[in-house]
Amino acid sequence: KPIVMNLMDAMNKNIDDIIYSLLRNIGEKADKLGFKAYIIGGVVRDLVIGFKNEDIDIVVEGDGIQFAQMLAEEFGGSVRSHEKFGTATWKTDEFCVANKSYCREGLKFDITTARREYYDYPAALPTVERSSLKEDLYRRDFTINAMAIQINDSEFGKLIDYFHGIKDINNKKIRVLYNLSFVEDPTRILRAVRFEQRFGFLMDGHTQELALNSLDKIPAVSEVRIANELKNLFQEQHPVEAIERLAALGVWDYIIGDGVASLEVLERVKELKGVIKIVTNKNVNNQDIHITSPYDNDKYRFWICYLASLFYDNDQWLERVQRFTLNNDDVEVLNHIQKLEAIWQDKIFMQTSLGVIHRELYQFRVEAIIFVLTLTSDYRQQAKTIIEYLQKRVAIPALLTGKKLKELGIKPGPIYSEILFEYECAYLNGEISNKDQINYWLQSCIDDR
Ligand code: CTP
Structure with a gap:
């Protein structure tokens, strides 16, 4: 018997109003079609813990793709479906209307078909309804991620917890649902550590033993999948602790090989985190932002710097890290590190004008500069100005834009x-600090040419 309790209040409190009202609509629509519908996975875990999460996964006992299409017909928005997996994403657009109130554009709901057949014991007749949800949940990584909340109108808010996710949350435990979990998907070892660090939980003894016994399966996983997990891990709040924990578990032996994280490497990683924190001026201990990355995900690729730190002592570190790059930005960060290392000279520390430093460094990505900076011994003493430069550079306001230049009649x-x-140099030098000074500065800039 699953543990059942009602989480409507927590949903009301922790889910954005528009999403909440859409969920009510979705539940009513499911009633009309005779489907059971649930939100499931990470969002349920976060609701139980009391965190915000707007990444909504929905499972229906029925045809998920058809259901998503019906939602789009009724409320607007678009659907992208993957027939092969029985999954669809319904995305709202500016014309979406829910409950007579306007909906926000760009909300995404992943909708999946729950497996219909589930066998209570070998050769039993398949139990269709609850069991299909149960089987869907059973295939998941950890008990804390294997809970669901029903959203059909009459049952709205009903938490379904077959595998004691609530108990594990209370006991701060990360526990697998079945013994082959890590063997089937060794990336779950990295996920386990991510959730440990994020929530301050620990794997239970049996789960940790299963993880240790599956370490040798890690090399069979593609680099892209490992990289994605490492990116997720390093973008959270505790990259240093995560790296230490993975070292203690012996995971790095199977990813980095011979260059296992040493004390020296850990020191370097700590320095890296420290400078990233100062430069991006984000309070990485802020509890509110624990779910998402403390950094601007799209803009900065600090995760690849962490990985580079781990590989750095290896002669082939660059080639090794390159294999894990996930996009062009990652590749660019590594290229910039390589170029910067070659030209990095102590004279850069002598500069006192931020504009002059910008002329030297503007073509290099911030991530690469930070990485190379933390490699320089004694940089803390020397690098005050460079750190100040980086802090100011990442926050240069768009007081002047191409659009403005066009408006002023300057030929593109x-x-x-x-x-x-x-303009960037002038801003960094403090010659411009607000919009009013722009026109005057621009005139003199053009006159100088
Ligand atoms: N999942 C899994 N095994 C994996 C990855 C995911 O079982 N290797 C399941 C988990 O139940 C998870 C759900 O798929 O809750 C969604 O995965 P994902 O979005 O990656 O994770 P979340 O739990 O939502 O975590 P986050 O808060 O980091 O988004």
Whole structure:
């Protein structure tokens, strides 16, 4: 028997109003079609713990794709489906209407078909309804991620917890649902550590033993999948602790090989985190932002710097890290590190004008500069100005834009980037600090040419 309790209040409190009202609509629609519908996975875990999470996964006992299409017909928005997996994503657009109130654009709901057949014991007749949800939940990684909340109108908010997820949350435990979990998916070892660090939980003894016994399966996993998990891990709040924990478990032996994380490497990683924190000026201990990355995910690829730190002592570190890059930005960070290392000279520390430093460093990504900076011994003494430069550089306001130049009648061309670059230098030097000073500065900049 699953543990059942009602989480409607927690949903009301922790889910955005529009999403909440959409969930009520979705539940009513499911009633009309005779489907059972649930939110499931991470969002349920976070609701139980009391965190916000707007990444909504829905499972229906029925045809998930058809259901998503019906939602789009009734409320608007678009559907992308993957027939092969029985999954669909319903995305709202600006015209979506729910409950007579306007809906927000760009909300995403992943909708999946729950497996219909589930056998209570070998050769039993398949139990269709609850069991299909149960089987869907049973295939998941950890008990804390294997709970569901029903959203059909009459049962709205009913928590379904077959595998004691609530108990494990209370006991701060990460526990697998079945013994082959890590063997089937060794990336779950990295996920386990991610959730440990995020929530301050620990794997239970049996789960940790299963993880240790599956370490040798890690090399069979593609680099992309490992990289994705490492990116998720390093983008959270405790990359250093996660790296230490993975070292204690012996995981790095199977990813990095001979260059296992040493004390020296850990020191370097700590320095890296420290400078990232100062430069991005984000309070990484802020509890509110624990779910999402403390950094601007799209913009900065600090995760690849952490990985580079781990590989750095190896002669082939660059080639090794390159194999894990996930996009062009990652590749660019590594290229910039390599180029910067070659030209990095102590004279950069002598500069006192941020504009002059910008002329030297503007073409290098912030991530690469931070990485190379933390490699320089004694940088803390020397690098005050460079750190100040980076802090200011990541927050240069768009007081002057290409659009503005166009409005002023300047003919588009390479001159745009030249002027915008000069603007950056002037801003960094404190010559401009607000919008009112722009026109005057611009005139003198153009006159100088
Ligand atoms: N899942 C799994 N095994 C994996 C990855 C995911 O069983 N290797 C399941 C988990 O039940 C998880 C759900 O798929 O809750 C969704 O995965 P994902 O979005 O990656 O994780 P979340 O739990 O939502 O975590 P996060 O808060 O980091 O998004």
